[in-house]
Amino acid sequence: MSYSINGVKYSEFSAGNQRIVDKLLDREVYCCMTAEMEYMLSKVCDYRNEDDWKSGNSFVENPFTEDDIWDTYRRQCSKCESNIGFTKMRLSELKDEDFPFTEENTYECPICGREYTELSEARECCPPNTTVYKCQECGAIFSEDDYLFLTPTPITIYEWWAVSKWFGEKLKELGCVVIDSYGKAYWGRESTGQALSLDGCIIKVAYDMKILEGMENEWK
Numbered sequence: 001m002s003y004s005i006n007g008v009k010y011s012e013f014s015a016g017n018q019r020i021v022d023k024l025l026d027r028e029v030y031c032c033m034t035a036e037m038e039y040m041l042s043k044v045c046d047y048r049n050e051d052d053w054k055s056g057n058s059f060v061e062n063p064f065t066e067d068d069i070w071d072t073y074r075r076q077c078s079k080c081e082s083n084i085g086f087t088k089m090r091l092s093e094l095k096d097e098d099f100p101f102t103e104e105n106t107y108e109c110p111i112c113g114r115e116y117t118e119l120s121e122a123r124e125c126c127p128p129n130t131t132v133y134k135c136q137e138c139g140a141i142f143s144e145d146d147y148l149f150l151t152p153t154p155i156t157i158y159e160w161w162a163v164s165k166w167f168g169e170k171l172k173e174l175g176c177v178v179i180d181s182y183g184k185a186y187w188g189r190e191s192t193g194q195a196l197s198l199d200g201c202i203i204k205v206a207y208d209m210k211i212l213e214g215m216e217n218e219w220k
C-alpha cells in the first residue's frame with residue numbers, strides 16, 4: 001500500500017509510519033480479549049438452569065446480548081457470495097463503470113431496474129441522492145430494498161481486541177466488526193498472524209486521521 005502527497009510517494013509500511021501507527025495503537029488499543037469474548041458470546045442465550053429455561057426466565061447475566069451477536073453478521077453479496085462488506089453511497093457517486101451493463105447491451109438503473117441504451121439516461125433515471133450499496137469484492141450495486149433482502153452470514157473473526165470507544169467508532173465507520181458494551185468497545189479482527197500495526201483497518205484509521213508521514217496532521 002502507498003499514497004502520494006505533493007508528488008512524493010510514501011509507504012504505509014515505512015519505518016516512520018509504523019512508528020506512528022504503533023503510537024496510535026498504544027493510545028487506543030487496550031488488550032487482546034479473544035478467549036473472554038468467545039466465551040461470553042457463546043453464552044448469550046444460555047439459561048441458568050432447566051427451571052429458567054422452562055419458564056422462559058431471563059438468560060444468564062452477560063455483558064452481551066443477542067443484538068450484539070447480529071453485529072458479527074454481514075450481508076452476503078448475491079452476485080459473488082462474498083461477505084467482506086458493502087460501501088453505502090449515493091446514486092450520484094457511482095462511477096460510469098459501476099452501472100450494470102446487461103447482455104442486451106443496455107445500461108440498467110440499479111434502483112428501479114429500468115434499462116436504457118445510453119448510460120446518461122440510466123444515470124438520470126432515479127433521484128441522484130438515492131442510497132445504493134456497492135459490494136467491496138465484485139462491485140455489484142444494490143438498491144436499499146435489494147440490499148435488505150441479502151442473507152446475513154456470520155463473519156469469521158480470529159481475534160477480539162478491547163479498544164477505546166472513539167477508536168471503535170472509527171473502525172465501525174470502516175465497516176469493521178465492533179461491539180459496544182458498558183462504554184467499552186470490542187473490535188473483532190478478521191485476520192490474524194501479523195502485527196496490528198500492519199493491519200489494513202488500523203492503517204486506514206491512521207490514514208483518515210491524516211497523521212501518517214507527509215500528511216497535514218502528521219504525528220512527529
Ligand SMILES: [Zn+2]
Nearest residue numbers: 109112125126
Ligand atoms: Zn431508476
Ligand SMILES: [Zn+2]
Nearest residue numbers: 077080135138
Ligand atoms: Zn459481490
